[in-house]
Amino acid sequence: PQVPTPVEVEPSEPKSNAKAPAPKRPSVDDLFAKLKQSSPAMVAESVKKDAKTPKQVESKPAAPKSEQPKASVPKPVVPKVNKELFLKRDETLAPQIVSLTRKFKRVLADEENAILTYLQGKKSAVALEKMVADAATQVQSHVEVVADEMHNVALSGAKSVAPGLKADLRKQVSQSAVMQTISKSIDDTIVRPIRERLQRCVEQSNGDREEMSSLVRSAYREWKMQKLDALVADLACLAYSRGAYLALPTGTTVCWMVDPNGPQCADAEDNALAGDTPLGSPFPTGHEHPIAHAGCRCLVAPHRD
Numbered sequence: 001p002q003v004p005t006p007v008e009v010e011p012s013e014p015k016s017n018a019k020a021p022a023p024k025r026p027s028v029d030d031l032f033a034k035l036k037q038s039s040p041a042m043v044a045e046s047v048k049k050d051a052k053t054p055k056q057v058e059s060k061p062a063a064p065k066s067e068q069p070k071a072s073v074p075k076p077v078v079p080k081v082n083k084e085l086f087l088k089r090d091e092t093l094a095p096q097i098v099s100l101t102r103k104f105k106r107v108l109a110d111e112e113n114a115i116l117t118y119l120q121g122k123k124s125a126v127a128l129e130k131m132v133a134d135a136a137t138q139v140q141s142h143v144e145v146v147a148d149e150m151h152n153v154a155l156s157g158a159k160s161v162a163p164g165l166k167a168d169l170r171k172q173v174s175q176s177a178v179m180q181t182i183s184k185s186i187d188d189t190i191v192r193p194i195r196e197r198l199q200r201c202v203e204q205s206n207g208d209r210e211e212m213s214s215l216v217r218s219a220y221r222e223w224k225m226q227k228l229d230a231l232v233a234d235l236a237c238l239a240y241s242r243g244a245y246l247a248l249p250t251g252t253t254v255c256w257m258v259d260p261n262g263p264q265c266a267d268a269e270d271n272a273l274a275g276d277t278p279l280g281s282p283f284p285t286g287h288e289h290p291i292a293h294a295g296c297r298c299l300v301a302p303h304r305d
Contacts, residue, residue, distance in 0.1 A: 085160060085299055086259050092156045093236050096149065101232045103145045104190075105224050111138070112220040115198075119209045119216070126207050128199050138191045143183050147175060153236050154178040154243030161302060162247035173246045181242050182235060189231050189294075194223060230295070238291050245279075245289040245300055252279045253303035256290070262297035276303045 115131045132138065151173075158169045197219045205212035248254065256271035271283040271292065282288055290298040 081257055081260055082301060083260065085257070085301060086261070086297075088160055089157070089237075089240055089299065092160075093153065093233075093240060096153050096156075097233050097236050100146055100149055100153075100236060101229055103149070104142065104228055104232055107142050107145055108194075108220055108224055108228070110141075111194075112216060115216050116213055119213050126202055126205060126209060126212050128195065128202055132195070132198065135187065135191055135195060138195070139183055139187045142186050142190065143179055146182075147179050150182050150235070150239045151175040151178055153239040154246070157240035157243030158247035160240075161244045162249075169243075169247055173243045177246055178239055178242055182239055185235055185238055189234070190228075194219070197223075234291060234294055234296070237297060241290040241298075241300055248279055248302060250279065253277060254279055254289075254300050255303065256283055257299045257301050259297035259299070263295050265293065265296065267292055268296065268298050271298070 111132065118131050119126070133141075154173050155169055158173045162169065162172075198216070201212060201215035201219060205215055245254075253276040255276055256268070256274065258265075258268045258272050262268075267285045271285055271287070274283050277283060280288065285292050289300040290296055292298065
């Protein structure tokens with residue numbers, strides 16, 4: 001048999017126990033070096049790509065000052081005061097108030113005498129509805145006595161704001177239109193308060209006629225001596241303003257004027273500050289013309305020029 005030729009084997013290198021060197025890690029100094037190489041512009045560009053700030057999205061270039069709209073400032077209202085109108089009214093009303101006061105006192109005296117006569121009866125009961133007429137009848141007794149003079153007062157007021165003959169003004173300032181307003185005021189300021197006072201007299205007297213008579217005399221004396229003068233002056237001023245208001249033509253704008261010598265009143269000031277108001281429209285207090293309260297001496301006048 002053929003003997004195989006021996007294969008020569010090269011001797012292998014001896015195995016080494018040393019490990020392969022590990023890859024070199026970047027040091028901290030290397031990281032800082034790389035950061036320094038990034039410029040601020042590159043960082044800012046990177047941030048812009050990620051997201052825009054709200055200011056960059058919403059902001060708009062401001063308009064030049066010349067193009068910006070100016071806020072409108074309301075023109076302040078300066079209350080109008082015409083002293084001549086007040087002087088003319090006071091001069092006109094002075095003698096008329098004296099005459100009207102006498103007439104109202106006569107009506108009150110007639111009422112007092114009727115009540116005292118009633119109380120002298122032996123079989124009559126002490127009750128308000130038995131002693132005096134109903135409220136509407138009482139009002140009418142006052143109206144009948146003062147209607148003509150109140151109408152003349154209203155015509156004087158009309159002539160203060162509207163030129164023209166008195167005959168022409170009577171068409172616009174009728175007696176019925178004037179007394180409709182005056183009658184309501186007479187009811188509110190004279191008749192109803194007196195009836196309330198008489199009712200208290202009935203309750204206090206407790207059926208005693210002598211006591212009732214004494215209380216009635218005291219009540220009417222107080223009204224005639226202490227209260228009536230101021231109330232009649234208010235009624236005259238109301239009639240004067242009513243006449244001026246009725247004489248103004250439709251479409252006129254009017255203003256509320258506060259008497260510089262009159263009493264201070266916040267309501268009157270509000271009406272004056274309302275400025276020009278269309279005829280027929282109420283002022284802030286709800287009144288179309290003076291008077292607005294007891295003692296009010298305001299006037300209504302045509303629009304300012």
